[in-house]
Amino acid sequence: MSKYTESLMVMLGREPQKPEKISAAAQQIHELKRVEKIDWVAHKEHARAHRNQGQPWRNRRWAFLIVVNLLFTLSFWLDIQILEGALTASRLLGFHLIDFNSALQVMLAHKHIIINLVIGTGTVVVLWFVFGGRTFCSWICPYHFVAEFAEKLHMHLVDKKLVTDHTFHRGVRTLLWFLFAALAWFTGYTVFETISPTGILSRALIYGPGLALAWVALLLAFEIFYSRRGWCRYVCPIGLTYGFVGVFSPVRVKYDLNRCFHEGDCRKVCEVPHVLEIVKKGRASDVILDTGADCTRCGACVDVCPSGALKFDVQGLSKLM
Amino acid sequence: MNSENKPPLQPIHPASTKKRLEERRRFLRSAILAAAALGIPLLGFTPMARGWAPLLRPPGALDEHDFLSSCIKCGQCVQVCPVQAIELGDIGHGFGIGVPYIDSRKQACDFSCDAVQCILACPTGALSYIKPLFLPVRKGAAVISPPILLAKEKDAEPTLNLKERTGLAVLVRPDACLARQGKGFKGAARGNDFKGRMRFTEVDRWKPIPLKDHPFDVPLCDLCVRTCPIKGAISLQEEVGKDGVKRMTPTVHEPCVGCGVCEMVCPPEPAAIVIEARKTWENVPS
Numbered sequence: 001m002s003k004y005t006e007s008l009m010v011m012l013g014r015e016p017q018k019p020e021k022i023s024a025a026a027q028q029i030h031e032l033k034r035v036e037k038i039d040w041v042a043h044k045e046h047a048r049a050h051r052n053q054g055q056p057w058r059n060r061r062w063a064f065l066i067v068v069n070l071l072f073t074l075s076f077w078l079d080i081q082i083l084e085g086a087l088t089a090s091r092l093l094g095f096h097l098i099d100f101n102s103a104l105q106v107m108l109a110h111k112h113i114i115i116n117l118v119i120g121t122g123t124v125v126v127l128w129f130v131f132g133g134r135t136f137c138s139w140i141c142p143y144h145f146v147a148e149f150a151e152k153l154h155m156h157l158v159d160k161k162l163v164t165d166h167t168f169h170r171g172v173r174t175l176l177w178f179l180f181a182a183l184a185w186f187t188g189y190t191v192f193e194t195i196s197p198t199g200i201l202s203r204a205l206i207y208g209p210g211l212a213l214a215w216v217a218l219l220l221a222f223e224i225f226y227s228r229r230g231w232c233r234y235v236c237p238i239g240l241t242y243g244f245v246g247v248f249s250p251v252r253v254k255y256d257l258n259r260c261f262h263e264g265d266c267r268k269v270c271e272v273p274h275v276l277e278i279v280k281k282g283r284a285s286d287v288i289l290d291t292g293a294d295c296t297r298c299g300a301c302v303d304v305c306p307s308g309a310l311k312f313d314v315q316g317l318s319k320l321m
Numbered sequence: 322m323n324s325e326n327k328p329p330l331q332p333i334h335p336a337s338t339k340k341r342l343e344e345r346r347r348f349l350r351s352a353i354l355a356a357a358a359l360g361i362p363l364l365g366f367t368p369m370a371r372g373w374a375p376l377l378r379p380p381g382a383l384d385e386h387d388f389l390s391s392c393i394k395c396g397q398c399v400q401v402c403p404v405q406a407i408e409l410g411d412i413g414h415g416f417g418i419g420v421p422y423i424d425s426r427k428q429a430c431d432f433s434c435d436a437v438q439c440i441l442a443c444p445t446g447a448l449s450y451i452k453p454l455f456l457p458v459r460k461g462a463a464v465i466s467p468p469i470l471l472a473k474e475k476d477a478e479p480t481l482n483l484k485e486r487t488g489l490a491v492l493v494r495p496d497a498c499l500a501r502q503g504k505g506f507k508g509a510a511r512g513n514d515f516k517g518r519m520r521f522t523e524v525d526r527w528k529p530i531p532l533k534d535h536p537f538d539v540p541l542c543d544l545c546v547r548t549c550p551i552k553g554a555i556s557l558q559e560e561v562g563k564d565g566v567k568r569m570t571p572t573v574h575e576p577c578v579g580c581g582v583c584e585m586v587c588p589p590e591p592a593a594i595v596i597e598a599r600k601t602w603e604n605v606p607s
Contacts, residue, residue, distance in 0.1 A: 075400075084397055084400050085395040085396060085397040085400070086394070086395045086396050087395075088394050089395035089397065089445070090395060091397065103393070106391055106393050106445055109390035109391070110391040110445075112391070112453050112455065112456075114446040116445070116446075117444060168350055168354050169351040172354055172355050172358075179355075180359075183359075184390075189365065189389055189416040190389070190392075190393075190394070190416070191362045191365060193416075194362040194364075194365040194415065194416055194418050195358075195362040200412075200418070203409060207396055207399060210409075210411040210412065211411045211412050211413060212411055212418060214412075234351075234354060235358050
């Protein structure tokens, strides 16, 4: 199975599987890692001594997310007309940008496509193909941003043993993706938009708050008290739509088996830990791997890895440089 | 009963049983999650099911169902409107969440943009000059000829490029109408606290001003007629009532597109004349 098929299947909900074949080079590294514990710890400590401090990627990401959403708000409030509209559809200096998932809903419901819709959607698809599909989730989506704080609170409550994280089958998101598409087609209404916290929050930031924010609050409560990142992990069709866009994206998080001490810190901070199954001891099928389509490119793992085994990478470009 | 006839007890594996149990719980949870995520947005049907009165949509809006399906809920129409007549639906509007509507009494569309900017801004054709061919035009929704905008009557192109009306003005409370009572009107049409704005060409063709800054002084109230932006859409006509009394009555004519200016300026509270959204012209020559 090609790595793309594998990453697609994992995104759709299948559990990551042990590799059928491990390359000779990777096998050698796996072997070499079976050293005396005392040496292992010494190596680890050495690597840790050189690790990055702070969370530079999170800070960059938050800054970007806030600037983009602020640009929407200010374009309307101050009438500066840079980024007009909301996240579902907008104009950047006059050029149409249309959210792929919202566009799909409209196309399926209305069954008529006008040229501006094609142009705007096409631009967005190309953009996110280049920058990595679900990059939209962690670098743009305002719900992702607030959900990060809900997640912190959830983890805190879990630590205090006040709540437990309830997981779901990840296939639910895939099922819902198809059902939302079918609903749009058969009812002729953009059914999903009614509950999309991304659309609701984006519009609230621009046009002012409404009662719909209560629904967003309810979702956050669900994530704080019941299921860690429940909406983003198991429901949101926008994430899956952009996941499809990002299957072949050149921007990815690269894993280097050589540098990994298999401590698992990355999987603890990851929104989609199934993409990091490869960092488990003995699981990497090659020396250099990428994290796959469901990765939101948020960079939390890059920030947390004490030995620099996870890095942002642009396929092709990094080699040139 | 002989206990030796019983099959030997299965060895108990607490770990695996627990795992199986958790698997089953997880499956059940997942099924409930899927059902909830699917069922909750379907509550969006409620407003339609309860037969709510349709909202007045911006000019060029497709028929209600097509409008809701084609609107991408981005609010670009809201942003370009010079008088900010357009608001977006909230969660109580069901599938109409994020979909634009106009509350004429609060702020009507007075076409002060001349070119119907909201139609130009719409990225999906939910507001459109040219309806796609496969969509039927309801009888009486189509205007007989392109409506003439009085503000640009002397321009080379005096018409609004609108083919259909979004509603019709109706004198729903004739007894409240000042003209019918033979009364004049002096002062700000809606009082000095009213925030609505509109364009008066004789003041500034390109800049809408607050309605309260344009007081009226008329011997017989005809505010709806004198502020109507469309040529020939409304006039005062003498009407003889059942009691034999002659009354000057605002009468709506076929060119009315349902913009809502008459509803906004009508002095009594509540307004004597209102827009009935989606209403069609009934006496259409076939």
